[in-house]
Amino acid sequence: MGETHQSVQELAASLVGALPPEFVRSEHEHPAATTFRGGPAPHAPVIDMSEPGCGARIAGAAREWGLFQVVNHGVPPPVVAELQRVGRAFFALPREEKERYAMDPASGKIEGYGTKLQRDLEGKKTWNDFFFHVVAPPEKVDHGAWPRSLAGYREANEAYCLHMQRLARELFGHLSLGLGLEEGAMAEAFGGGGTVFLQKINYYPPCPQPELTLGVAPHTDMSTLTVLVPNDVQGLQVFRNGHWYDVEYVPDALIVHIGDQIEIFSNGAYKAVLHRTTVNKEKTRMSWPVFVEPPGELAVGPHPRLVTGENPARYKAKKFKEYQHCKINKLPM
Template sequence: MAGVVQSVQALASSLGALPPEFVRPEHERPRATTFRGASPLQIPVVDMSLPDAGSRMVEAAREWGIFQVVNHGVPADTVAELQRVGREFFALPQEEKQRYAMDPASGKTEGYGSSVQRSTGDRKIWSDNLFHAISPPAAVNHGFWPDKPRGYREANEAYCGHMRRLTREVLERLSAGLGLEKGAMAEAFAGGDDGLVLMQKVNFYPPCPQPELVLGFAPHTDLCALTVLVANDVPGLQVSKDGHWYDVEHVPGALIVNVGDQIEILSNGRYRAALHRATVSKEKTRMSWPVFVHPRREYIVAPHPRLVAGEIPAKYDYKAKTFEDYTYCKINKLPQ
């Protein structure tokens, strides 16, 4: 599909010393900036089977922009199969992975890629990835889905079904927390039953000889509406709150939910997009499987009209920018 992917995975397997383009400035290094107090704050864990689940999600979205959910209804074997096929894809020979290489220069942003060639001019991040749409059917191009390992398509389709249900439920509860109808967010973002676009990503962070000097992903907020992430048991996700970086502790069986830019904007700032980053390990491979919930491309980025009525001003004005334009500007670091 594209040129040769220069992967971090291949680099890590033959590395003697850390290349200087991966070394972060002192003020960005994880060891120097992670909170190490005696009693660090913990992001909320929401039990979705309890009556107060909705109110706890709302509180977490306001205070943190991130929370973990348990008893979420996604079967453990479905998650395990998603993780299996992801691990096995990255264990394939490089020439096999190369068949699905991204080609950002031609506008092809789905497929297999790495930070090595796309971070021109910036410090590089210590990760490779696989990225493609999983819903709705009209947005899916199975040419970006690997033929190997066995069961890749079936695992992703099964997981997608659960993500469609779960993300709708989270959007409904966050809508209600704003005093809107339960379907208000989904209707605004989707404009119909199949308007929400779900993008599956597999992040691969190989062992790094000097993890205290690098980041697996630089600090950012997600440009989408919502992100639902499952990770392996190697720690690395961190979230910023009140000027400090906190580790997100692994909770077995939990899924991590991030509020993205579009919910922060639609809520007129009542909910906050989570500023987060990823660190890496010296001995172990870290992996994560985020699903990004995108509005339709023509969605107009703006606060919900009912949340700016009367004396409440709009905190965000993107001059009737569409989500497609917003995405292009953010990815390319252009003024919004």
């Protein structure tokens, strides 16, 4: 078992008064000061996947925003609701039970329960706990990292993952065609049946001074795609044209992030979205992202047909595990 620690969930329950200083972000990151409030704001595209022409809209959103929402995506609402139910149930477990699944990176256990109480480069912490594990492919799944005491947890995650595998193939197909490539080009480049799906649950408890802190600091995802289910508490923001914009909650929609690997594969045509998360004073925000990743040994680089004399390669091909190591440790790419 990993080393025990105080979670943000516990801190929020015991906190009286002001936010501890290690959570107070620099002024240039305060959500109250940096969120766009200057009139009508542009909204990230909401795309109906049942409509003709949705593929072109998906490709356009990947170029212009790096983020979009999809509706009529084929994932049944009861499947999503059950995923959310078992996720809420995990965070309602007693501390001792959650700690049974704690991460322990020192021993190589990187899946499991953890917290964002570690400091960033500026010595600041973020207001977030999480739980994550691989859900596909089967040979990479460690069910020992999954909570065994929660009725329905495994079934809910496996059912949802099947839909994510199908949806990822569809999105990869639209995005490949949008680059002028064969429909299967992107799926093949990212590992085909060996593509890794990692399910995460983010937990952001109520915060006494949400205007001063962040749930997650600004970043792009290392993944190919991230497909996210939010609850109805506002929190996700995207950076665009020099401003931070709220991503509005759309019932039954899934939020799709373009990650670093698609930006690399597309030689910069599609943009990995810079995003962050704010928190709420009264309500708990939760989200359920699935990170779709290449296998660690697979090298990803710009597709050869997207590299020309006028548009030379902007990125080096690199094994995904090497890319992860460089990004996590802030090393040159």
